[in-house]
Amino acid sequence: MEKRTLKDAEPKERYFSPTLQDSQPEIDEGVRELGKLFPFIISGGSNTERFYFTHINDTTKYKFNIRPKYFNDESNYIEAFKKRIEEILKANSDAKIFCVYDWDTIFPKTGNQEKDAKFREKYNKEIENGVITMCPSMPSIEYWFLLHFVNHTSLLKNYSKVSQLLAPYIKPCFPEQNQKNKLKKLLKAEKHLKNPQWVRILCEKGKLETAIKRAETNIQKAEEKNDLINQSFSYVYKIFNSWQ
Known part of the structure; x- marks a missing residue:
């Protein structure tokens, strides 16, 4: 088995703060298995997304290239x-990169919409060629979690909803x-998130596969009607479909 590991991927460093600045540039050479380069996850969420994908990586068949510095403010x-x-x-000419972020940080703010467009x-x-895949969730990744339990498609404009x-x-x-x-405390605080139990239970009994199917189907139906702007959505499913 051919396998290359990240240079700083010591187990004890898995949960260090993502806000720490890198002392010097590193070569982001990703993990491979049998020649396949695992997808890279980068995100606008510093804790919720970081621990979610770390636990997915550790407890399911889906594997990713994850570093704390890939998760930001x-x-x-x-x-x-x-x-x-x-x-x-x-460092990786054949990399596939998935950008995960909350659409409610873009949607109501003209300045952020312009930055997103640029x-x-x-x-x-x-x-266009699939090297980078944008994976926003409206309003936030918590909507992706909700799809594991219920197929709610009405527009939820913010985290509170x-x-x-x-x-x-x-x-x-x-x-x-x-x-x-x-x-909010459960899903933002490292002391609660670092225990993989919440992700293991979230995904068990086929709930992850259900969320993937719901997210994809809901978006397809809305796009056919040109009505996606009027409902909640999550493109996080694309990360998992990349493994098919």
């Missing part, structure tokens, strides 16, 4: 995306002693 994620994309592509224009070629629906379903995925916490 949502307020400046577009600039961070550019930096990480250039680093990854410089980003897509800059990397239009890479997006989706969290009210999600809380009764996802709180039981956490240890009982932690379930008294508010959902």
Whole structure:
């Protein structure tokens, strides 16, 4: 088995803070298995997305190239995306990069919409040929989690709206002693997220496959009617479909 590992991928470093600055540039050479380069995940979420994909990587058949520095502050994620994309592509000509971010940080803000448009224009070629795949969720990745439990398609404009629906379903995925916490604390605090139990339960009994199917089908139906703007959605399913 041919396998190349990330230079800083020691187990003890898996959960160090993603806000730490790199002391010097590193070559982002990705992990391969039998010649296949695992997809790279970069995200605008510093904790929720980081631990979610780390646990997916560790507890399911889906494997990714993940580094803490690939997960950034949502307020400046577009600039961070550019930096990480250039680093990854410089070291891996055959890389597939999935950009995960919350659409509610873009949708209501004209300035961010312009930045998003310029980003897509800059990397239009890479997006068109599948090197880069944009995976926004409206309003946030919590909507992706919700699809594991119910097929809700009505427009949820912000985190507050989706969290009210999600809380009764996802709180039981956490240890009982932690379930008294508010959902935002459970899904943002490292001390709660680093236990893989919540992702394992979230995905079990075919719920992950159900979410993938729901997300893809809902988007296809909405796009056929040119009505995607009027409902919630998540393109996170594309990350998992890349393994098919």
